[in-house]
Amino acid sequence: MYSHSWKEATMANQERNTEATDDAMSSSSDYNLSLPMDIIVDIFNRLPVKSLVRFRCVCKTFRHLISNPTFIASHLLHHRTPTTATIFTFKRRTTTSLSLLRSPSSSQNPVNLVHPWSNHTRNLQLIGSINGLLCLCLRLSNHPLHFHRRIILLLWNPATKLFKSLPSPTFQIPPTFFHLSLGFGFGFHSTTSSSDYKVVRIVSFNLRIRVEVYSAISNCWREIRGMDLHFYLHKLSCEAIVNGAPYWLLATPSNHCFRFTWFDVQNEAFVMLPGLDFSGFYIGTLVHWKLMDWKDNAAVVVLCPGNPFFDVWMIEDRCGGESNWCKKFVIGPVLGVEQFWVLQCTKNGEILVAEAGGRIFLYNPRNGDTKDIPIHGVPFEAFHYVESLVTPDVHFHKDLELNSLDNMQIVMAQEEEFKLEIPDKEADKIDSCFLAIE
Amino acid sequence: MSSSLEKNMLILRSSDGEEFIVPEVVAVMSKAIKNMVEDECASNTIPVPNVDANILAMVIEFCKKHDESEAEAASDLKTFDSEFVNRGQEALYDLITAANFRDVKELLDALCQNVAEMIKGKSVHHIRIQFLGYQLFEILTSNFIWNIWCDRDFD
Known part of the structure; x- marks a missing residue:
C-alpha cells in the first residue's frame, strides 16, 4: 500500500514536472545551471527577504546558505541603505497596531503588520527596531497599579516571522511600590569579533534607580551598578535609537534645558550628552521637542505651536574636544497645517509629521510637498526598519x-x-x- | 600612462580560435587580464580559454560601452546594462561564467542583479527547474515527503 502510494505520488510529480517545465522553460529542460557558490551568494544578496524565506525550501544547500549568520550579515549590509522603511505604532481606542511605511514611500501605502499576539493588541508597545528585529513589550495585566507586573518582552523579526520571548528579569518589583516608573531600551553593537543585541530595563522607584541588561548571546539579565542618574521615564520605550544605541532623557528642573544620556551597548555604561539649553531662543513655555535619529545622528527637533517652521538641533564637535548642541537647520514652512509635531525623519530625508487633527503626512523639505498617509489613530512611536534575516536566537x-x-x-x-x-x-x-x- | 595605454591594442583569442582586437583600456576592465598585463606575462595575444567567440564579443561590447561612457550620465549606463543583460538563460549563464572567470566586476554586478530580478517572485518549483537544472530537480522530487512539504504555500 505504502509503496503504491509512493509510486503514484512520484508519477504524479513527474507529470507535474514536465508540465511545469513546459510552461516555464522553452529549451533548457536538461540544462544544468550550476553556478559557482560565490555567484549564488552575490545573487541572493540582492534578493528581498520574502524571496529568500521561500527559497529556503528549494534545496538543502540553499537552506544552509540562507540561514548562515555570515550570509545574514552580508545580506543586511547590502540592504541597509537602499531599502529602509519606517515602522510606527498607532493607538486607537482599543487596539495598538504596527504599521510599516516603506521608502521611497511616495508610491506605497503603509502596511499593517500582523503579529502573533493579536489578542493582546491593546497592551502592545514597540520598544525599538534594529536591523529588522523588533523589541516589543506586551502587558498582560491591565490594572493601573499592577501595570509593571506581568510584562513580557519579545524579540520579533516580522520578515521571517520568528520570535522569542525574553526570560523574566532578575529584579522583581514588589507589588506595593508607588512612585515607580519603568523604561526599556533596545540596543545593538557590532565589532569585528562579536555582535550582540541587548535590552536595557530601567526601574526607578523612591528616587532610586536599578538597571538591568539583557544580552541575546548569554540569554540572561544582568544588573549593572554604580549609577546615579535620574531618568525621566514618561513612556516604556526609550526616546530614540541612534546607531544601535538607545537614548533617554534625564530629569532636569528647567523646562528649557534638557540632558540626554545614551547607553554604550558594548561597554554597558551610560554616556552623558552635553546639556541642551534653548531658553534664549524660544519665547513662551510651550515648546514641543522630540529626540530622533536624523540620518544617523542624534537630533532634537523643536517646534513652537503656531509656527510653521521647526528647528533641528544637533551636537557639534568644537576644537579642544568639547562638543555642544547647536541649531543646524530650520525646516519649513509646513503649509496648511495649524498645529503639528514631527514623528520621524526617514532615511531618504522625508519627514513624517502628525497634525493635531489626526492627519499624518510625509513632508518633503526639498520642495515643500506633503503626502497624506491614509491611516487613522494616534501615532506613538516611530523607528527605522529594514527587512532582514536576523534571527532573534543568537x-x-x-x-x-x-x-x-x-x-x-x-x-x-x-x-x-x-x-x-x-x-x-x-x-x-x-x-x-x-x-x-x- | 593612460595615453600610452590607449594606443596599445591587445588581441584576445576565444576558445574556438577567433581573435578580437581590443584597446588595452577596454581589455583591462577584466581584472584577470589586467593582472596579466601588469605582470608583463602577456604577449600580444591573450588566450581566453572556456569563453567562446559569441560570448567574448558580448563581453567586449559591454566593456567598450562602459569605457566610453564614463563621463555619460549614470542613468544611460543603467538602461544599457539592463538591456544588455536581458538575454536568454543559456547566454546569461555563459556570460556569468565568463565574467566570473575573467573577473569583470561591472558585468558581474549587472548580471547578478538581473538574475535576482528574474527569480525574485518565482516559486520554489520554478527555481528548482531554472536555477538548479532539471537533473537535480528530478533527484529532489523523487522524495515524496519533501514534495508534500514543498507544495505548501509559504507566503
Whole structure:
C-alpha cells in the first residue's frame, strides 16, 4: 500500500514536472545551471527577504546558505541603505497596531503588520527596531497599579516571522511600590569579533534607580551598578535609537534645558550628552521637542505651536574636544497645517509629521510637498526598519565562530562540569546557551 | 600612462580560435587580464580559454560601452546594462561564467542583479527547474515527503 502510494505520488510529480517545465522553460529542460557558490551568494544578496524565506525550501544547500549568520550579515549590509522603511505604532481606542511605511514611500501605502499576539493588541508597545528585529513589550495585566507586573518582552523579526520571548528579569518589583516608573531600551553593537543585541530595563522607584541588561548571546539579565542618574521615564520605550544605541532623557528642573544620556551597548555604561539649553531662543513655555535619529545622528527637533517652521538641533564637535548642541537647520514652512509635531525623519530625508487633527503626512523639505498617509489613530512611536534575516536566537557559533568540533568540546565540558551524559543526538542540537542550560 | 595605454591594442583569442582586437583600456576592465598585463606575462595575444567567440564579443561590447561612457550620465549606463543583460538563460549563464572567470566586476554586478530580478517572485518549483537544472530537480522530487512539504504555500 505504502509503496503504491509512493509510486503514484512520484508519477504524479513527474507529470507535474514536465508540465511545469513546459510552461516555464522553452529549451533548457536538461540544462544544468550550476553556478559557482560565490555567484549564488552575490545573487541572493540582492534578493528581498520574502524571496529568500521561500527559497529556503528549494534545496538543502540553499537552506544552509540562507540561514548562515555570515550570509545574514552580508545580506543586511547590502540592504541597509537602499531599502529602509519606517515602522510606527498607532493607538486607537482599543487596539495598538504596527504599521510599516516603506521608502521611497511616495508610491506605497503603509502596511499593517500582523503579529502573533493579536489578542493582546491593546497592551502592545514597540520598544525599538534594529536591523529588522523588533523589541516589543506586551502587558498582560491591565490594572493601573499592577501595570509593571506581568510584562513580557519579545524579540520579533516580522520578515521571517520568528520570535522569542525574553526570560523574566532578575529584579522583581514588589507589588506595593508607588512612585515607580519603568523604561526599556533596545540596543545593538557590532565589532569585528562579536555582535550582540541587548535590552536595557530601567526601574526607578523612591528616587532610586536599578538597571538591568539583557544580552541575546548569554540569554540572561544582568544588573549593572554604580549609577546615579535620574531618568525621566514618561513612556516604556526609550526616546530614540541612534546607531544601535538607545537614548533617554534625564530629569532636569528647567523646562528649557534638557540632558540626554545614551547607553554604550558594548561597554554597558551610560554616556552623558552635553546639556541642551534653548531658553534664549524660544519665547513662551510651550515648546514641543522630540529626540530622533536624523540620518544617523542624534537630533532634537523643536517646534513652537503656531509656527510653521521647526528647528533641528544637533551636537557639534568644537576644537579642544568639547562638543555642544547647536541649531543646524530650520525646516519649513509646513503649509496648511495649524498645529503639528514631527514623528520621524526617514532615511531618504522625508519627514513624517502628525497634525493635531489626526492627519499624518510625509513632508518633503526639498520642495515643500506633503503626502497624506491614509491611516487613522494616534501615532506613538516611530523607528527605522529594514527587512532582514536576523534571527532573534543568537547562537554560539555566530559569535564564537565555532565549528562542530568546538561544539562537541563544549558539550563534553558541560558533561564533565555537571556530571551528566548528553546523548549525541541531543548534543548536535545544543547550539545556544538557552538549550545548553536545559 | 593612460595615453600610452590607449594606443596599445591587445588581441584576445576565444576558445574556438577567433581573435578580437581590443584597446588595452577596454581589455583591462577584466581584472584577470589586467593582472596579466601588469605582470608583463602577456604577449600580444591573450588566450581566453572556456569563453567562446559569441560570448567574448558580448563581453567586449559591454566593456567598450562602459569605457566610453564614463563621463555619460549614470542613468544611460543603467538602461544599457539592463538591456544588455536581458538575454536568454543559456547566454546569461555563459556570460556569468565568463565574467566570473575573467573577473569583470561591472558585468558581474549587472548580471547578478538581473538574475535576482528574474527569480525574485518565482516559486520554489520554478527555481528548482531554472536555477538548479532539471537533473537535480528530478533527484529532489523523487522524495515524496519533501514534495508534500514543498507544495505548501509559504507566503
